[in-house]
Amino acid sequence: MSGSADGFAVDLDVYQGPFDLLLGMLANRKLSLTEVSLAAITGEFLDYVRTLDFSQGLDQASAFLDVASVLVEAKSAALLPVEDESMRDQASMDALRERDLLFARLLQYRAFKQAGQDFRARLAANSGRYPHPGHLEPQLAHLLPDLVWTLKPEDLALLCANALVNAPASQVRLDQLHVPLVDLNKEADQVRQALLAQPGQPVAFADLVASSKGRAQVVARFLAVLIFFRQELIQYRQDGPYQPLYLRWVGPTQEPETALISEGDFA
Template sequence: MTTTEGGGFTVSLENFEGPFDLLLGLISKREMDITEVALAAVTDEFIAYMRVDPDLSRTSEFLVVAATLLDMKARSLLPVEDEQLEADLEYLEARDLLFSRLLQYRAFKQVANIFGQLWEVNSGAHPRQAEMEPKFAALLPQLRWSTTPLDLAKIAAEVIFAAPPEVTTTHLHDPLVPVRPQAEYILKQLKVLGDASFEQLCADAPDVNTIVSRFLAILDLYREGAVSFKQEAPLAKLSIHWTGSDTIVADMRMEDEEDAVVAPL
């Protein structure tokens, strides 16, 4: 273990030897597999480095990065039952979040170094305490002040006695969209088309509440055995197929409109 010029430390592993920041860069660029990094060895070297040059801020930075790397490695080593698990949206979002934490750490560290350099460069500068010499003061343009005390009083009165802003609540009460009429609309469309995607059934929906109401209507129709739907993968196209008959439609036990409405979003 040796100290780098930037005040960091280097790690020496079986498959990597160099500055710790370089190791983070390779992992964040996916040029090095996190499962091949011995985090225990990295931690031991950092503890030895801190014994020689203790620094609380560096210790806290290392703990954040080490916790992120440990979480990444644990996720990578977990057994995968389904080969398509990596395509799952939640898994991808969690993995990208871990990489974004590393990128944020590096960005904040670089900005901190820039501020430190600016502080060193400008720490010797001091503001002028003496008054300007008369020969330079004479070169300044004359100040022309046209505002009267009455103008200042009017401005102050507008600020002090201004009417409070009115906050209306009309936008919080959108009209309700009953589920039953939307179910009847979906049945009419499926009787003609046979198969339709959820996007097609909501193409003429005027607002979000209507879209939600039609989705609930599809669930009711599926429960009654009037339709079936298929979706190949999460967030993929949702296809609805008409499987019922006129008898099923006539015997459907839809809920009362008061209990089957969509609350405004």
């Protein structure tokens, strides 16, 4: 048996060298687990731990017990008689895989331990540094003007209200984007009233738009005619292309309770 700062090493009949390398050879099947004396390894490790300080020896002893328990399980599976040789090999490999998982946990523990040591070293290196708060010399402090607070609680409330009123809107409405040039419902009512003024008689479309004050009103009244036709409220007659268009109201004559045209008419 030999011990050094690099770790625990064993001296057996079939192997001499670091304990970690022995575990690697067992995992790679370069050495049979049945040829290794776990009792001899345990005895040598106990002698090795006694040469260490208490804290280091305790950590290594805990790690060795975990690894040794896996090796005992693997060797027991290798020595016990079984009917199927493949079952023995599988049991041994399962135990060695458990050992690999154990090594992964030990590596994580070592990484956290090294990180803690690094923090400890950094804190020790900066332990001699102290904050130096700044201050103003007395001969300069009296030159500062006194703080004069002129706002009242009501003024603060007004500032808060103005900030909330001028806050960006969470939803933009369409009527904020533009102002419509004409009111479509108003123009539709103009068309309806003109047709009702001559009940049962056809009215030329040119007469309906004669009082329009611009192209926008002409377009709005033509849209109203199309929607009325879709709603089956009017009938039309035109002898041919580019010929005069005549319209006649066939819908109800009483005043409507709702708007003549809604968004659903454009769906």
